[in-house]
Amino acid sequence: MHAIVSGAGVAGLALAGRLALDGWTVEVVERATAPRASGYLIDLFGAGYDAAERLGLLPALRARAESFDELRSVDESGRVRGRLPIARVEQATAGRWLTILRPRIVEALAEALPEGVRMRWGARVEHVHDDGARAQVLLSDGERLDADLLVGADGIGSRVRQLVWGPHERYVRPVADLLAVAWIGDDPGLNADLEGMVAMQVELDRQLMVAPLGERGVTGFAVLRGVDASRARRAVQELGVLGRRAVRSARDPYVDEVAQTIVDDWVRGRAVLLGDACAAVSPVAGQGASLAIAGAERLAEELAFARHPSDVAAGLAAYERDWRPVIDREQARGRRAQAAFAPHTRIELEAQRAMWRAAALPGVAQLVARAAGGVSKAR
Structure with a gap:
């Protein structure tokens, strides 16, 4: 069986690696010319931590994780x-939790890819034709590919979703x-003054x-309400001492609206959506990477024994049936969390x-941790 995965982020690489271990051949198509170096700290825990452990990724992730002594609230x-x-x-x-830069997760996943992934x-x-049994794909470099499965794991602005499901505006909710x-x-x-x-x-x-x-680096993450992207740097500076110092070293920051993707059906023919393409919970929910890894594992499990087109169809249906309730719950939590992130x-x-x-x-630590960054109960 052969799969085309659009998107070399957390969800796409996690799925590609697991499918290859199950005997699939996989081509991962990524519009960027190299892995994205920018990103932010995330907390990996819950279902994502458990999935990473089962996939054998924890040693590589722990080796790349950051270590801090304390979280301080300042004025x-x-x-x-x-x-x-x-x-x-x-x-x-x-103890089933770690803090890591998102690009480091991608790095670990890429290094772990087995043979069978291109x-x-x-x-x-650029174009998708789906006859119900196979997906034919035209790439921007002119090459045509044919596969048993096309996976849109290409983020909140998914190209596959746009081509197969419809315009971005239908599915992305600020x-x-x-x-x-x-x-x-x-x-x-600033690194030294933060003292770990x-x-x-x-x-x-x-x-x-x-x-x-x-020893030298600093990472920042800000959530701003009612601020245009062109004023983001100024808005952070206006927070005071920490904001002014934090943005001095900012280069090519990631700036985007906080949004969720709400898609009625994740499967169409031989195309399926994964990760933020169909299930973005938003950065304020604090579980994007965790859910991406866990969702990729769930999809791969449902396809592990597929040997016939009907097996693929059944696996895709089971993936959506079982995984959608998890995403619905976490998206609802993400909508509630916006008051904690930007009261x-x-x-x-x-x-x-x-x-x-x-x-x-x-007894208060877990409550504060949830408000501070999405670190919540172990599962």
Whole structure:
């Protein structure tokens, strides 16, 4: 059996690797000419952590993970207002959790790809013909491919979804007028001042998190409400001391609206959607990469023994039937989480600050961790 996977991100590479282990041949088509270097810190836990363990990826991911001592809440002057020892988060998740840059996950997945996976960099899907038994694909470089399965794992702006399902606007739903900004930069001074800690600031309609990387690097992630992309840098600077220092090293930041993808049917003929192409929960839900890995494993499991077109159809139907309720639940949680990431009212803001003041108390760590970045219960 042969699959074409559009998208060399977390979902696409996780699926390609697992399918190849099950005897499929796979071509991964990626419009970028190389893996994207930009990205942000994510927490890998829950279903994604479990799937990574079953796929044998945990050693490589742990070797690339970041380590922090404490999460600190600061105000606009830079004063510390609350502290959450990372050890408490580890206890709350039974140790089944790690923090890692998204590009490092992609790197680990790419290195683990077995024989049977062919990477096609610098090409994208231009046309799809599906006769119900096979998918024929025309690439931007002029080559035509034929496969038993076409997978759109190409993100929230999925090209496969656009070609097979319809225009982007039908399926992408902004979340509360929020904008996400992420960057990786080089700032030895700020790196040293952070002292191995993650700094977090929450204000009305704003949140900023800044963390050290290695000996010189810094990564930042901001959620801004009601801010145009052209004003993102200024909005971060206006947060105060932390914001002004954090953006000094920002180069080519990732800037995009916080959105979810809502797709009525994930399967059409021999095409299927995976990851953010059909199930984006938004950055404020804190589980995008975890769900991408777990969803890829679920799809691969349903296709593991496919030897006939009817087997593929049955596997695709089972994948959507079983995985959709998980995504529906996490998307609902993501919509609720927007108030924690960018509180819009004084009551919401004061609730956040009260939570941080109580962060050192036993039993509060898990609640604070969920509000701070999506680290929640172990599953």
